[in-house]
Amino acid sequence: MRYVLIIILIVSSAFCDKxxxxxxxxxEAMVAEDYSEAIKIYESILNxxxxxxxxxxxxxxxxxxxxxxxxxxxxYNNALDMAPRDRDIIYNLSIVKMQAIDxxxxxxxxxxxxxxxxxKSFFTIYEWFLLGGILLxxxxxxxxxxxxxxxxGKVSKVISSxxxxxxxxxxxxxxxxxxxxxxxxxxxxxxxxxxxxxxxxYGNNSLVFQINEGSLVxxxxxxxxxxxxxxxxxxxxWIPSNTIRFTR
Amino acid sequence: MVTxxxxxxxxxxxxxxxSVQISVDKxxxxxxxxxxxxxQVINGEDFAKVDLGPLxxxxxxxxxxxxxxxxxxxxxxxxxxxxxSWTLLPKRTGDLIIPVLSGSVGKKxxxxxxxxxxxxxxxxxxSEDVFVHAEIDKDNVYLGEQxxxxxxxxxxxxxxxxxxxxxxxxxxxGFWTEELFSPQRLQYQSKEITIKGVRYQVxxxxxxxxxxxxxDKHEIPPIKIKVQVEVKKKKRRRDPFFDPFxxxxxxxxxxxxxxxxxxxxxxxxYPKPRPKDFTGAVGVFxxxxxxxxxxxxxxxxxxxxxxxxxxxxxxxFSLPENNFPDHLEVFPPTESFEKDxxxxxxxxxxxxxxxLIPRKEGSLVIPGMQMSFFDSNKKxxxxxxxxxxxxxxxxxxNIYLEDKGFTKKEIELIGKDIRYVRTGDSKLIDKGKKPFDxxxxxxFISVFIxxxxxxxxxxxxxxxxxxxxxxxxxxxxxxxxxxxxxxxxDPFELASKTLYQYLKDKxxxxxxxxxxxxxxxxxxxxxxxDLCNELVDLLIICDQGIxxxxxxxxxxxxxxxxxxxxxRIEKEIT
Numbered sequence: 001m002r003y004v005l006i007i008i009l010i011v012s013s014a015f016c017d018k019x020x021x022x023x024x025x026x027x028e029a030m031v032a033e034d035y036s037e038a039i040k041i042y043e044s045i046l047n048x049x050x051x052x053x054x055x056x057x058x059x060x061x062x063x064x065x066x067x068x069x070x071x072x073x074x075x076y077n078n079a080l081d082m083a084p085r086d087r088d089i090i091y092n093l094s095i096v097k098m099q100a101i102d103x104x105x106x107x108x109x110x111x112x113x114x115x116x117x118x119x120k121s122f123f124t125i126y127e128w129f130l131l132g133g134i135l136l137x138x139x140x141x142x143x144x145x146x147x148x149x150x151x152x153g154k155v156s157k158v159i160s161s162x163x164x165x166x167x168x169x170x171x172x173x174x175x176x177x178x179x180x181x182x183x184x185x186x187x188x189x190x191x192x193x194x195x196x197x198x199x200x201x202y203g204n205n206s207l208v209f210q211i212n213e214g215s216l217v218x219x220x221x222x223x224x225x226x227x228x229x230x231x232x233x234x235x236x237x238w239i240p241s242n243t244i245r246f247t248r
Numbered sequence: 249m250v251t252x253x254x255x256x257x258x259x260x261x262x263x264x265x266x267s268v269q270i271s272v273d274k275x276x277x278x279x280x281x282x283x284x285x286x287x288q289v290i291n292g293e294d295f296a297k298v299d300l301g302p303l304x305x306x307x308x309x310x311x312x313x314x315x316x317x318x319x320x321x322x323x324x325x326x327x328x329x330x331x332x333s334w335t336l337l338p339k340r341t342g343d344l345i346i347p348v349l350s351g352s353v354g355k356k357x358x359x360x361x362x363x364x365x366x367x368x369x370x371x372x373x374x375s376e377d378v379f380v381h382a383e384i385d386k387d388n389v390y391l392g393e394q395x396x397x398x399x400x401x402x403x404x405x406x407x408x409x410x411x412x413x414x415x416x417x418x419x420x421x422g423f424w425t426e427e428l429f430s431p432q433r434l435q436y437q438s439k440e441i442t443i444k445g446v447r448y449q450v451x452x453x454x455x456x457x458x459x460x461x462x463x464d465k466h467e468i469p470p471i472k473i474k475v476q477v478e479v480k481k482k483k484r485r486r487d488p489f490f491d492p493f494x495x496x497x498x499x500x501x502x503x504x505x506x507x508x509x510x511x512x513x514x515x516x517x518y519p520k521p522r523p524k525d526f527t528g529a530v531g532v533f534x535x536x537x538x539x540x541x542x543x544x545x546x547x548x549x550x551x552x553x554x555x556x557x558x559x560x561x562x563x564x565f566s567l568p569e570n571n572f573p574d575h576l577e578v579f580p581p582t583e584s585f586e587k588d589x590x591x592x593x594x595x596x597x598x599x600x601x602x603x604l605i606p607r608k609e610g611s612l613v614i615p616g617m618q619m620s621f622f623d624s625n626k627k628x629x630x631x632x633x634x635x636x637x638x639x640x641x642x643x644x645x646n647i648y649l650e651d652k653g654f655t656k657k658e659i660e661l662i663g664k665d666i667r668y669v670r671t672g673d674s675k676l677i678d679k680g681k682k683p684f685d686x687x688x689x690x691x692f693i694s695v696f697i698x699x700x701x702x703x704x705x706x707x708x709x710x711x712x713x714x715x716x717x718x719x720x721x722x723x724x725x726x727x728x729x730x731x732x733x734x735x736x737x738d739p740f741e742l743a744s745k746t747l748y749q750y751l752k753d754k755x756x757x758x759x760x761x762x763x764x765x766x767x768x769x770x771x772x773x774x775x776x777x778d779l780c781n782e783l784v785d786l787l788i789i790c791d792q793g794i795x796x797x798x799x800x801x802x803x804x805x806x807x808x809x810x811x812x813x814x815x816r817i818e819k820e821i822t
Contacts, residue, residue, distance in 0.1 A: 031669070052675040058670055064666055091667055129687040147701075148715065149713065149718050
């Protein structure tokens with residue numbers, strides 16, 4: 001049993017090394033401005049089953065250089081999902097988004113909702129849960145401290161109630177992010193001039209709108225080669241599913 | 249010459265009083281002469297309804313139907329006639345027949361009979377007396393090249409024309425038409441023209457400039473025009489009384505239809521190669537451009553005018569697309585147009601006015617406009633262009649960035665590149681691996697911390713002191729410390745308060761007011777009776793305070809006594 005474990009460890013570390021090598025190879029291709037080669041390598045790492053914000057970031061850069069705006073936005077979105085506070089990703093995404101043809105305006109929302117969204121996207125799901133866990137530990141320690149007289153005074157009680165409310169709020173946000181990610185499927189449009197129809201086939205269905213690469217959509221339904229998408233401004237329609245790419 | 253002849257077919261009346269007559273005014277005529285067909289309903293309620301379809305093989309309906317209603321009283325009897333009449337032009341010469349016409353009056357039907365008509369050939373001299381001719385200046389043209397068409401009426405000098413019908417220009421299919429000349433009345437040119445030794449006077453009936461446009465057929469259609477020609481009556485008698493002076497009173501007019509034949513126009517293909525900036529201009533043109541000021545502030549408008557002057561199919565083509573610089577907002581131009589006909593040529597001036605708004609300061613060059621046209625005189629392509637113009641744009645006080653559809657932040661980002669690729673640590677992780685173990689660990693730690701004291705007691709027997717334990721343990725020490733504090737004014741009150749506080753701390757009592765009887769109840773089973781009584785007595789003294797009988801004696805000692813008592817109670821309780 002022990003040997004099996006050791007073998008697994010060795011194999012997996014060897015695999016890791018191989019993936020790192022691939023990543024470095026991709027970077028070399030990027031530096032040599034062979035972008036299509038670099039993209040090929042990066043995508044192969046994703047296919048093996050490894051990812052990181054760095055990988056998605058570099059992939060986004062590669063797609064941008066080849067003027068594949070939709071794929072570039074897709075990659076940066078994934079990078080941002082893994083590292084939401086990375087300034088470079090935010091900056092590059094803002095530049096790429098300007099090249100997109102469609103600029104679908106978000107409907108103006110309530111200011112608190114905006115603030116909430118900004119806060120929510122400041123950490124990843126993992127970070128939110130970790131924060132909640134750490135806060136829970138601090139609360140437990142504080143509680144014991146008060147109960148057994150290590151910590152005294154009125155302020156300590158206020159801090160205690162503050163801590164327990166923080167624990168709850170952080171967990172609610174974490175759950176919200178978790179559900180949002182797992183219940184909601186988002187995708188980025190990667191082709192240009194796509195007609196969205198009212199039903200999942202060409203023919204009698206009337207054309208609802210036209211969409212271009214780079215737009216972020218919610219996918220509600222999938223049927224054969226078609227996907228029902230909702231734009232951020234609420235427009236709904238069916239587009240061929242090979243024109244979109246799901247975010248992680 | 250032509251004797252008026254009337255043939256009347258009275259149809260067998262359907263009811264005795266009602267009858268229908270179909271008649272013509274003459275049955276012998278020359279080609280070009282007109283004939284009148286009448287259908288008369290006698291004593292009928294209504295006009296006749298007739299299908300004239302069979303007529304149209306040999307006759308052309310020039311005019312009609314005209315209606316006439318007539319009522320006559322004769323010997324107390326009423327005779328009403330309702331007449332419809334048409335003017336017909338025979339299409340050919342020879343023996344023609346007006347076919348059987350059938351129709352109805354009210355609900356009753358009728359059927360006519362054939363009427364034979366003889367059309368003789370017109371006297372040749374006669375037809376050359378007066379004729380109309382469509383003249384074109386050329387019949388092989390390029391698309392867009394002007395063809396000048398004039399309709400002219402020729403008449404022999406000694407023929408008089410009494411009247412002419414209003415001349416209607418036909419529809420020219422495949423051509424864009426511009427009017428050159430439209431006379432108000434018949435007017436002969438002063439110059440006489442001699443054709444085959446015969447002198448003619450010529451009147452211009454109308455002149456048009458035709459520009460062929462892309463079409464499958466370019467043909468000038470035939471026209472017909474009705475003229476009244478004066479014919480002198482032949483003098484039957486040579487009467488000295490009828491002097492030639494009276495000739496004019498003795499002439500009659502004869503209606504004649506003059507026609508032209510259709511004319512085909514051939515379209516020549518443009519020579520190759522055809523310039524890219526050719527938009528259909530054919531003729532001779534000049535191009536000019538002007539801006540209303542040479543320096544402007546950013547975001548302020550200026551006007552660029554482009555003039556095209558010349559002769560040709562002006563107005564039938566557009567300007568080629570212009571490439572304006574990026575930082576210049578260009579609004580669609582307004583077009584204005586002046587045209588006039590000069591010496592049968594359409595010439596004019598077309599102006600396009602653009603409103604331009606520079607969005608960036610600095611020097612701005614408006615590129616020269618250029619276009620090609622086909623010179624129809626020299627049969628060659630020609631290119632005309634304007635010179636580039638420079639505008640000095642100074643900084644603006646106002647910023648209208650919103651107009652461009654960019655926010656200010658986006659403007660800052662324009663022209664900037666993305667940040668460079670990351671070549672450091674890959675930080676690659678397995679997609680399937682969810683790093684949630686550490687989070688569960690934090691939850692586990694929290695729960696562990698909370699239950700740790702309980703576990704400690706259960707498994708080791710050691711009880712971790714709580715806040716209350718500490719209070720209870722420290723109760724005596726705190727109380728004695730309080731009693732030593734002599735700054736208090738009333739020693740009795742201090743003593744009783746200290747005791748109550750001690751009891752509250754020691755026995756972890758809820759904070760409520762204590763008095764001697766409650767204290768007795770509480771301590772009843774905890775300490776021996778003597779001590780309890782002693783304590784109660786002391787408390788009563790404290791309550792009475794300075795008003796108690798022993799007040800003066802006890803005032804100095806009360807604190808010490810209480811201290812001793814507390815020490816004894818402490819011993820007993822623990």
